[in-house]
Amino acid sequence: MKSFFLALLKSRAGLFGFVLVLVFVLAALLAPYLGLPVPTRSNLVARMAAPTWTGLFSPGAHPLGTDELGRDILSRIVHGSRVTLTIATAAVVLGGIVGTLLGIVAGYYRGMVDRVLMRIVDIQLALPLMLLALLVIAALGPSTTNLVVVLALTSWLRYARIIRGQVLALREREFVLSAHAIGAGTWRIMIKHLLPNVLTPALVVATLELARIIIMDAALSFLGLGVQPPNPSWGRMLADGRVYISTAWWIVTFPGVAILLTVLSVNLLGDWLRDYFDPKLRTMR
Amino acid sequence: MPMNRYLAVKLGEALLAIWGVVTIVFFVSRVLGDPAVLLLPVGADQQEIDALRITLGLDRPILEQYALSMVAMLRGDFGVSFQHTRPAMDVVLERMPATIELAGAALLFGTLIGGAAGAVAALKRGTISEFVVMIAALLGQATPVFWLGIMLILVFSVDLGWLPTGGSGTIAHLVLPGLTLAVFVSASIARLLRSSLLDIMREDYVRTARAKGLMPRTVFFWHIARNALIPVVTMIGIIAGELLGGSVVIETVFAWPGVGRIIMQAIQAQDFPVIQAGVALVAAIFILINLLVDLLYGVLDPRISRQ
Numbered sequence: 001m002k003s004f005f006l007a008l009l010k011s012r013a014g015l016f017g018f019v020l021v022l023v024f025v026l027a028a029l030l031a032p033y034l035g036l037p038v039p040t041r042s043n044l045v046a047r048m049a050a051p052t053w054t055g056l057f058s059p060g061a062h063p064l065g066t067d068e069l070g071r072d073i074l075s076r077i078v079h080g081s082r083v084t085l086t087i088a089t090a091a092v093v094l095g096g097i098v099g100t101l102l103g104i105v106a107g108y109y110r111g112m113v114d115r116v117l118m119r120i121v122d123i124q125l126a127l128p129l130m131l132l133a134l135l136v137i138a139a140l141g142p143s144t145t146n147l148v149v150v151l152a153l154t155s156w157l158r159y160a161r162i163i164r165g166q167v168l169a170l171r172e173r174e175f176v177l178s179a180h181a182i183g184a185g186t187w188r189i190m191i192k193h194l195l196p197n198v199l200t201p202a203l204v205v206a207t208l209e210l211a212r213i214i215i216m217d218a219a220l221s222f223l224g225l226g227v228q229p230p231n232p233s234w235g236r237m238l239a240d241g242r243v244y245i246s247t248a249w250w251i252v253t254f255p256g257v258a259i260l261l262t263v264l265s266v267n268l269l270g271d272w273l274r275d276y277f278d279p280k281l282r283t284m285r
Numbered sequence: 286m287p288m289n290r291y292l293a294v295k296l297g298e299a300l301l302a303i304w305g306v307v308t309i310v311f312f313v314s315r316v317l318g319d320p321a322v323l324l325l326p327v328g329a330d331q332q333e334i335d336a337l338r339i340t341l342g343l344d345r346p347i348l349e350q351y352a353l354s355m356v357a358m359l360r361g362d363f364g365v366s367f368q369h370t371r372p373a374m375d376v377v378l379e380r381m382p383a384t385i386e387l388a389g390a391a392l393l394f395g396t397l398i399g400g401a402a403g404a405v406a407a408l409k410r411g412t413i414s415e416f417v418v419m420i421a422a423l424l425g426q427a428t429p430v431f432w433l434g435i436m437l438i439l440v441f442s443v444d445l446g447w448l449p450t451g452g453s454g455t456i457a458h459l460v461l462p463g464l465t466l467a468v469f470v471s472a473s474i475a476r477l478l479r480s481s482l483l484d485i486m487r488e489d490y491v492r493t494a495r496a497k498g499l500m501p502r503t504v505f506f507w508h509i510a511r512n513a514l515i516p517v518v519t520m521i522g523i524i525a526g527e528l529l530g531g532s533v534v535i536e537t538v539f540a541w542p543g544v545g546r547i548i549m550q551a552i553q554a555q556d557f558p559v560i561q562a563g564v565a566l567v568a569a570i571f572i573l574i575n576l577l578v579d580l581l582y583g584v585l586d587p588r589i590s591r592q
Contacts, residue, residue, distance in 0.1 A: 123305035126568040128530035138552045139316040246443045256432030264427035
């Protein structure tokens, strides 16, 4: 653990990503206590107020401006991060659990089970993820739960493929063979011996998937299929602000910057984790 | 494996995948709702709705509908669009040129820029050029494409007034959406090519080639680049498949009349035949491109085709 953090401190990119992720997570967790204006309260007097940096800490200051209903953009971005990070994390966890378990099963059993699973992966890969997500959301309706399920659905196969490859190699190793020899059951081998050994690659995939899912979540809300208003969501803020692009540039600009910085920091952290644990994963996609 | 048998197996797999995609989409799209209600004017009575359902064949049991549409599809008949009352495949195919134009432009410029940047970053290890390329690529990958599109509209259409905000038809219309997608493509390619080149440059056979006195250029093109290109070709294939499936979001931002948008509109209008035709086409394109990528591996690395 100590060497892990020492290595992190040495890598500028990894450290930058880690600190930024930490800041975003803290901001999301502490959003109600930061003294920000209520994100859903409109103020028609202060409609489309430009960003002002004078009197930053006085009440009524809008460092990132206000939107078409006079709502504070900074507050909406911070509160929007709660929604985005909750959905993205839940989707990563769900997709990760399903994908990792299926990957272990496919790699361990091989044969028919493996062929069927990998065929399902191929079929799903032939369908663009965005179209799949649009179709499923249109069928099930845009709720937070459905959003998590759809995003996890676009994600599980990336774990399944990589973990399967790892398990194919692991299952021939001595510790698995000896567990077999002393009569350990199939489930015991998969859960006690294989699972702990694939958690690291699964974590690496999860970090990189988190970044992809944050963008996809924003794209879905941009198309009006994400979290429903009045809850703030980054993609929705972009879609609504697009109408006012010629008069109020800040409405469409800052939510995008928030997405960019979040994805950038998660990517930096993910790249570093991958290089630290297993550089061979780099060309696997 | 002989070439003919290899192609036959691949073709079988492709047909299986298309069948799977079409089947999933068939059953998911039936959950969307009742298109008869949407197609009729507001206030239509139950009798009219029932009559239309019979005309559209929606009154039959779902498995019968499925069997009928599969048989028709084998003959290349994807049914008639509910909305446009024309063959569904025609409605989708009409949008293909616009999607090919956009995808082609993005791939061409993305690959050229990304390839050059990735190669520079790997060859000029530790210089300011590598640093700049890597920062740009990281930013390019982290930027949501639809936001980048909006920002480009803000600068080049709203502020400077140089380019149209959306639509299609002229080269000027292609610049912004093409550029937006090319940024993402080149960022992905630059990063992958750089790390792939760096991996190969460490190989023993590269040292051997240098040691026996080959010209640096020969070593780079014959020993390094050829092998480093294999993961890059895979990545280009995946990206090409995605782009030719229509980039729904970018087509929405720029009002680009492509395949992605027509499928999205069909989903919203519950136009089952168009959804079905669109998805079958997109899946077929994706699979075809993957097959081409497989064949290209053999050219880059003869060991692969002999296996």
